[in-house]
Amino acid sequence: xxxxxxxxxxxxxxxxxxxxxxxxxxxxxxxxxxxxxxxxxxxxxxxxxxxxxxxxxxxxxxxxxxxxxxxxxxxxxxxxxxxxxxxxxxxxxxxxxxxxxxxxxxxxxxxxxxxxxxxxxxxxxxxxxxxxxxxxxxxxxxxxxxxxxxxxxxxxxxxxxxxxxxxxxxxxxxxxxxxxxxxxxxxxxxxxxxxxxxxxxxxxxxxxxxxxxxxxxxxxxxxxxxxxxxxxxxxxxxxxxxxxxxxxxxxxxxxxxxxxxxxxxxxxxxxxxxxxxxxxxxxxxxxxxxxxxxxxxxxxxxxxxxxxxxxxxxxx
Amino acid sequence: xxxxxxxxxxxxxxxxxxxxxxxxxxxxxxxxxxxxxxxxxxxxxxxxxxxxxxxxxxxxxxxxxxxxxxxxxxxxxxxxxxxxxxxxxxxxxxxxxxxxxxxxxxxxxxxxxxxxxxxxxxxxxxxxxxxxxxxxxxxxxxxxxxxxxxxxxxxxxxxxxxxxxxxxxxxxxxxxxxxxxxxxxxxxxxxxxxxxxxxxxxxxxxxxxxxxxxxxxxxxxxxxxxxxxxxxxxxxxxxxxxxxxxxxxx
Numbered sequence: 001x002x003x004x005x006x007x008x009x010x011x012x013x014x015x016x017x018x019x020x021x022x023x024x025x026x027x028x029x030x031x032x033x034x035x036x037x038x039x040x041x042x043x044x045x046x047x048x049x050x051x052x053x054x055x056x057x058x059x060x061x062x063x064x065x066x067x068x069x070x071x072x073x074x075x076x077x078x079x080x081x082x083x084x085x086x087x088x089x090x091x092x093x094x095x096x097x098x099x100x101x102x103x104x105x106x107x108x109x110x111x112x113x114x115x116x117x118x119x120x121x122x123x124x125x126x127x128x129x130x131x132x133x134x135x136x137x138x139x140x141x142x143x144x145x146x147x148x149x150x151x152x153x154x155x156x157x158x159x160x161x162x163x164x165x166x167x168x169x170x171x172x173x174x175x176x177x178x179x180x181x182x183x184x185x186x187x188x189x190x191x192x193x194x195x196x197x198x199x200x201x202x203x204x205x206x207x208x209x210x211x212x213x214x215x216x217x218x219x220x221x222x223x224x225x226x227x228x229x230x231x232x233x234x235x236x237x238x239x240x241x242x243x244x245x246x247x248x249x250x251x252x253x254x255x256x257x258x259x260x261x262x263x264x265x266x267x268x269x270x271x272x273x274x275x276x277x278x279x280x281x282x283x284x285x286x287x288x289x290x291x292x293x294x295x296x297x298x299x300x301x302x303x304x305x306x307x308x309x310x311x312x313x314x315x316x
Numbered sequence: 317x318x319x320x321x322x323x324x325x326x327x328x329x330x331x332x333x334x335x336x337x338x339x340x341x342x343x344x345x346x347x348x349x350x351x352x353x354x355x356x357x358x359x360x361x362x363x364x365x366x367x368x369x370x371x372x373x374x375x376x377x378x379x380x381x382x383x384x385x386x387x388x389x390x391x392x393x394x395x396x397x398x399x400x401x402x403x404x405x406x407x408x409x410x411x412x413x414x415x416x417x418x419x420x421x422x423x424x425x426x427x428x429x430x431x432x433x434x435x436x437x438x439x440x441x442x443x444x445x446x447x448x449x450x451x452x453x454x455x456x457x458x459x460x461x462x463x464x465x466x467x468x469x470x471x472x473x474x475x476x477x478x479x480x481x482x483x484x485x486x487x488x489x490x491x492x493x494x495x496x497x498x499x500x501x502x503x504x505x506x507x508x509x510x511x512x513x514x515x516x517x518x519x520x521x522x523x524x525x526x527x528x529x530x531x532x533x534x535x536x537x538x539x540x541x542x543x544x545x546x547x548x549x550x551x552x553x554x555x556x557x558x559x560x561x562x563x564x565x566x
Contacts, residue, residue, distance in 0.1 A: 027540040155537040274550030
């Protein structure tokens with residue numbers, strides 16, 4: 001029991017992370033009991049477009065198209081995933097406008113002046129410019145462990161994610177250092193409330209932008225955004241031949257200005273055959289930066305399809 | 317020494333106390349049905365592949381000798397198929413055989429069923445796939461199961477459609493009731509109901525949808541419509557085009 005508690009606590013405190021997972025990143029939960037002792041590999045592609053897209057609560061301010069590929073291996077209650085995403089927007093990063101100086105924290109201004117050299121844009125939750133980096137390829141790896149506290153108890157997943165996204169290159173800096181790093185820990189929970197099971201995810205995540213820049217004292221600089229959220233998974237509904245998957249996320253983002261967020265999401269899924277799923281996802285992100293609540297409407301239309309699926313072993 | 321003797325004596329007495337009332341004779345008492353049919357089908361121990369018939373010996377009593385198959389006359393379970401009606405299961409009690417007091421008889425007593433019943437429910441798969449079903453009366457402790465016929469058409473006798481649920485697995489693994497990994501073909505599954513006289517046709521995609529929805533909302537895991545979980549369902553289901561459910565009521 002102590003060991004279980006320790007594991008849970010370790011997951012909760014080990015990382016400074018969050019993240020609003022990408023709107024086009026379909027869930028990949030597979031109950032190991034359905035695998036019945038077998039291993040499973042699935043490669044899945046999603047393709048589509050999104051408007052009002054927010055990359056981990058940072059708005060992109062443009063419509064973007066994406067191709068997202070995930071490769072997942074399930075084995076004995078463990079899951080390993082590699083994901084790659086190609087994102088293309090209407091705004092090329094080389095044409096991107098600089099944030100208005102008035103909106104930047106004084107520390108950034110000081111650093112720019114003292115460094116006297118090109119400085120990469122910092123896209124974190126400054127008061128009026130919570131912008132995401134311009135569209136660019138992303139890669140991530142995930143490791144998950146499934147566990148149920150008994151043979152018929154609910155199956156819960158504990159997952160860690162690490163990833164990177166290239167950001168706008170700046171002349172004079174090495175490309176390898178122009179990257180957005182993100183880490184995420186997700187702990188699934190189940191609460192009994194009024195005789196019903198309420199499933200949810202506790203998410204802790206961090207985005208870190210590292211650069212070769214140093215301050216006047218020669219200390220390397222890095223900026224960080226952390227988010228702490230809880231997502232409740234509500235029961236699936238059937239509407240004709242389609243499913244409606246509702247979730248509700250609330251949380252808090254720190255690192256620069258503190259933001260409170262409420263982020264409901266409704267994913268309408270229509271499946272054609274066994275493999276192709278069409279999604280229309282609406283996810284308004286309601287944020288309060290301290291000067292009132294503002295809503296950003298995210299809408300994504302995309303399709304996902306299993307490219308390759310293979311079962312290993314025999315059912316027990 | 318005395319304690320050891322007492323323990324030995326008690327241990328030797330246990331087999332005598334637990335002595336089974338071994339028999340091969342089954343007697344059925346059906347109350348409230350009047351004279352009833354000449355022959356009744358008995359489903360023993362929840363297994364519809366081992367049905368046998370009992371013949372009327374009195375107005376409300378039927379009997380069969382299943383020799384050489386012997387079983388314990390106390391505590392066995394069985395239900396009846398009456399050709400247009402079915403009973404819930406009953407537990408047997410032992411009774412001395414009036415023809416030979418040294419022998420035992422297993423007596424099952426049933427109340428005459430009153431619910432509406434389909435005489436036959438036919439489940440057809442195209443193309444033919446292996447199928448296994450389990451049926452359960454509402455509020456009953458018993459579940460009767462049987463592997464379907466190999467040629468793709470399985471006939472289920474005497475379905476009490478108002479009180480009965482039928483769970484089907486495609487394949488030969490017995491469906492686990494009240495979990496998601498089986499297909500419930502009655503009680504409005506797939507947004508349809510087999511009460512209609514026209515055949516109920518269920519496509520493979522609908523079967524996957526039904527399993528996915530019930531998996532997601534079973535309370536066993538997070539309710540998600542995971543594409544990978546759906547792909548796993550498709551890999552596990554045998555390839556078939558559609559299921560046709562036909563009700564043959566008489």
